[in-house]
Amino acid sequence: MKAPIVQETLILLACLAAFRCPAQVAGYINVSCPPGFSLIAVPVYGYPNNDPANLFDNTSGAYNGCEIFFWQNGTWAEYIANNNPTPPATATNGWEESDGPMLLLPGAGAAFYNPSNAEIVLTLWGYLPQGTLTNTLNPGLNLVSSIVPASGDLSTNSVMAFPSLAGGQFDGDQVFLLFSSGDGSNGYTTYTVDSLSYNPPGNYGWDGLPGQPDPVLNVCQAFWYRAGNGAVQWTEHFTVSQVVWTNPVKSKTSSATGGFDDVWSSVMVKSRHFQATLTGQAGKSHVVEVSSDLRNWKPAGTNLWPSAKFAYTDPVPATNKMRFYRAFALP
Numbered sequence: 001m002k003a004p005i006v007q008e009t010l011i012l013l014a015c016l017a018a019f020r021c022p023a024q025v026a027g028y029i030n031v032s033c034p035p036g037f038s039l040i041a042v043p044v045y046g047y048p049n050n051d052p053a054n055l056f057d058n059t060s061g062a063y064n065g066c067e068i069f070f071w072q073n074g075t076w077a078e079y080i081a082n083n084n085p086t087p088p089a090t091a092t093n094g095w096e097e098s099d100g101p102m103l104l105l106p107g108a109g110a111a112f113y114n115p116s117n118a119e120i121v122l123t124l125w126g127y128l129p130q131g132t133l134t135n136t137l138n139p140g141l142n143l144v145s146s147i148v149p150a151s152g153d154l155s156t157n158s159v160m161a162f163p164s165l166a167g168g169q170f171d172g173d174q175v176f177l178l179f180s181s182g183d184g185s186n187g188y189t190t191y192t193v194d195s196l197s198y199n200p201p202g203n204y205g206w207d208g209l210p211g212q213p214d215p216v217l218n219v220c221q222a223f224w225y226r227a228g229n230g231a232v233q234w235t236e237h238f239t240v241s242q243v244v245w246t247n248p249v250k251s252k253t254s255s256a257t258g259g260f261d262d263v264w265s266s267v268m269v270k271s272r273h274f275q276a277t278l279t280g281q282a283g284k285s286h287v288v289e290v291s292s293d294l295r296n297w298k299p300a301g302t303n304l305w306p307s308a309k310f311a312y313t314d315p316v317p318a319t320n321k322m323r324f325y326r327a328f329a330l331p
Helices: 011-015 266-271
Strands: 016-021 026-033 036-040 067-072 075-081 110-114 120-127 131-137 140-144 174-180 186-192 223-227 232-238 243-245 257-262 273-279 284-291 298-305 309-317 322-329
Touching (some): 131 140, 273 322, 298 309, 309 322
Antiparallel strands (some): 067 075, 131 232, 257 273, 284 322
8 A cells, every 4th residue: 555655744733623523543552462371452443354363464474373262151262373274274364263263342352372482562453443332241251351442440430431339239240350470470360349348438349458459451451350240231431532623714614534444454564554545525635643542632744635535654653552543624
């Protein structure tokens, strides 16, 4: 995919606030996996779907020896990274799918095994889910995650809006967070819902035992939830802040926003630069903005699009923890 160079510009800052449009957002997240096991999540919609064979292309053999495990009805399903299997037809994009294709959708979790003695970084490319997003934690063990790329403390009403357990209706339920020692060995920290006996004020229903750290999740970190009192509905409300611009000469509004047609290609994976094809309005100037936290956005450039399609390549390599993109037409 070829793209014209997008020139940096600050001219856009002369147009701030009254031009509003909702933003479709795409981008990437880098997930660090130390030696041994990690519990990972994918809070984006990948291309063409969220089969890990598509998310983590292994045709070059970069992940050989790694394994991904899915929790399926009380048992494990397995993917093995092997770009030279026997027979060759048993592999997709360098992965053997012995239990059939699986999808690692936002809100789910999987176990990733790194057999090496060095950290492996997985890069996730895709679109962000937005709106009212509900994850049902069913009775028994659930391997789950936040649907959105957020981090926070489950014992407070954090940005992830984990359901309050302070009413006592879920007392006895448990959360298990996997930790790594960095040498390939792992263990779990256990948290129990107990809103009555041990809970200090404001602890949101967790036991709050002395000396126990709070259950803090990182972006793309999955965890176990054991529900023993019925299903738990975990609903997150997530929308990227609106694009707001003002023309100081003449008030003008527009709903025009750039839509992403494609945010994945083998060229992007190899070059380590985000690439996308966008659809906007022919003959109008469009802005591409970037963000590393989904709250603060800055212009990466502006271009006049002769046609409705525009190919964009970020000149900055994909080395950030996460970086997201949105585009829209100026009035």
